[in-house]
Amino acid sequence: MSRQFFVGGNFKMNPATQEQKRSLVKVLNEATIDPSVEVVLAPPAIYLLTLKEILRKEIKIAAQNCYVKASGAFTGEISPAQLVDADIPYVVLGHSERRTLFHETSALVAQKTRVAIDTGLSVILCVGETLEEREAGRTAQVVEEQLKPVIELLTPKDWSKVVIAYEPVWAIGTGKVATSAQAQEAHANIRSFLGKAVSAAVAESTRIIYGGSVTASNCKELATQPDVDGFLVGGASLKPEFVDIINAKKA
Template identity: 45%
Template sequence: MRKKVVAGNWKCNTTVQEGVELAKAVNQLVAAKGPEDVVVVLGAPFTHITKVVESVDGARVGVAAQNCAAEASGAYTGEVSASMVKSTGAQYVILGHSERREYYGETSEILNKKVALTLENGLTPIYCCGEALEIREAGTQKEYVINQLEETIFNLSADDFKKVIIAYEPIWAIGTGKTASTEQAQEMHKDIREAIAAKYGAEVAEEISILYGGSCKPSNAPELFANPDVDGGLIGGASLKAEDFIGIITAY
C-alpha cells in the first residue's frame, strides 16, 4: 500500500523564528485534525532545520532539506552535505526541483550524485521531475519526463528505488496563469507509474508515491487527490500558511 504524502516546500521564505512558529502551528493542527494515514513533511531552509525538527512531533511531522551537496565533504564552501542534513534530524531531501535545475544548472549527472548520497545517509529523496511550457505545447511531455527519470533514479536498484518519493511538477502551470487540469495531472502520473512498472515491475510501481507539485491548494486538492495515481502533493505557497496546509492534508 503506497503512502499518502503532503510535503511543504517553503523555498527561500521565513526567518528562523517565523519558520519555527509556522512549524509549531502546523504541528498543532496535524495533532488535532491530521489523518493518521497521511505523511506530513515540512521542507525548511537549511538554517531552520534543527529548530524545526525540535518544534514538531517527529511521529506525525517529518522534516526535509530542500537540497544537498553533490559531494560527501571537502572544500566546497557554502555547500551542505547529506550527512550534515542527516545530523539535524531531518528525514527527507527534496532533489531536482525545477528551480534548482533552471537557476543553478543541476544536471542529471549532479542529481545522480545527490540521490546516491541521500540514500547512503538513510534519507528519503523527494525527487522532482516535470516539463516546461514549450515541451507541453509540443506534446512531448511524456517522453521528456520519462527521460528525466531514465537518466537518474531509474539507474537505482529496485531496493533503492522503492525508497524514493517522486514529485511531478508541471512547470508550465506554476506562476504562469495557466492551470493544469486534474485530468492532465492524472495522465502524467499514470505515465510515470507505467514507466516504473516497465522498468521495475508492477509490484514496485504500486509502492511508489507520486506527488503533484503544480499549484495545489485547499480548493483543488480534493479533486486532485481523488485521482488513482496522485498520492499527494509537493506544496509551495500554500505550505506557508498553516490553515491552508492543513486544508490540503485533510483533503483526501
C-alpha cells in the first residue's frame, strides 16, 4: 500500500522571539509545497495556538509533549485533553531529549501514547539508539525495547494514529547523518518487528520517518529509500531550506 509522505518540523525551544516566529511563518505561507505531503510543525507550547491561526491551513500543528492526565495539579505540564480541545491533532512523544534530559522511561512514553490516543490525538513516537549502542551492534535491540511497552498497550487499530520517528541519538543536532543505507536498514528492521509483534497489516501501513540532521542536501537520497516515509526535522525546520525538505519527493 502507499504510505503518505510525512514531514515534521520540531522547533524544540525555538524561535526565541515573536519576530523570528513571524519570519518562519512567512516563508512557509508563501512557499510552493508538495500537496501530497503531510506537513506537521511542533513549536513550543507558547506558540501552539498562534501558529495554528496564522499558518496556512494545510500545515498541521503538534505539541512537543503531553502528560498522562487530562487535568489536575501538574504544574508545567500540558494536557492531552487541552490539546484536543484546541484542535491540535498531533503530539511528539519519546523524543531522545525527553528520555535523556528528563528521564522519561519507555514505560512512561507508552502510557503517554495510550492516553494521547484515547483522548483523540495522533502521536509522533520517537525511538533511537546512542552512538555507543550502535557501535555495539545493538541498534535493533534498543529500538525494539523502546517499542515493546507501546506495543503492549496499543491495539492493532491504534497504530493508524501513530507515526514512528527513528532518530539515532548520535545524529541529532550533530551534523552526522545516518547514510541512506543505515536509515533504510533501521526502518526495515522496525517494520519487520511490527510485523512480528503486531501484524503484517500494521507493519505495512505504519509510517516510519527519519530524524537526525536532515537537510536540503541529504533529504532527496534519504527519501528514495523504500521504508523511509518522511522526516522529523530539527534545526533545518527553522530555516528556509525546510521547504526543500518538504518537497524532497518532487522530481
